[in-house]
Amino acid sequence: MAFLIETDYDVQIRSEISKIIDPSTERTKYKKAEAMAVSQMRNHLAGRFDVDAIFVDAPGDGEEDLRDPFIVMLAIDITLYHIWTKEGPNNIPKTRELRYNDALKWLQDVQAGAAADLPIKTDEDGEEIGLMKVWSQREPEDQTY
Template sequence: MFITEEDYRVVIGDAALKVISQVSEENRANAEAEAREEISGYLRPKYDCGAVFAAEGNDRNRLVVMYTCDIALYHMSAAMPQKMGSEIREERYKRAIEWLESVQAGKIIPDLPLAVDGNGTPTGDTFVYSSQTKLRHNW
């Protein structure tokens, strides 16, 4: 499991987490899966998302952990009656998306494993610059 109870304590208290997840492990698991897929949509072109989300403990990127929690909590709060506490969840969700967009645009370069092919060559967002040989026409 990529996200732990301790990870949520950084962004929300225990009591609030129980309320927002409606004391359902299934709701929480679904929201976490949605958050991982949403994050992967931004990171997949360049980074190895399988390796990112397979990491455990201190090997995980702390910002990805925090933003996964924020996005999962945002999705869980969407099901709350009268959108209880949704302002802070929406603010943190927007901040997570802004960070992901900056990573995608190359403005932020996180310490994440790059996507590679079978030969170990990076596959995502790589550019190869070259030109054709110069043509010489002698008439």
């Protein structure tokens, strides 16, 4: 299975444009671009977050969708940007470029420590891992003048 399914794209791209971009029934361009987008997102989030819990397979018929809608939206934005850069690097729609830059900025902010409502990595005991905690026996000193 894959993280994104064809119907996920209906919100952001018209089906006739989607078919022009990738007329094949196998949707190979979309699958390759999606793999790149998910890999890019996993690399940004892997330090603090449980990426295996974030990037679960898309639901099948009658199954509950466990994917975070915001992460799905970002994955679509990044996927469509990657498709456009191959198809027409000089003719990328401004909307695609803006949405990609917004997605990338959010990923960079989260990687730098901004808050995100995503599952944190934990060890076998349920303790959070990936976050640095500093302990000291000494009281903090005030170094102001």
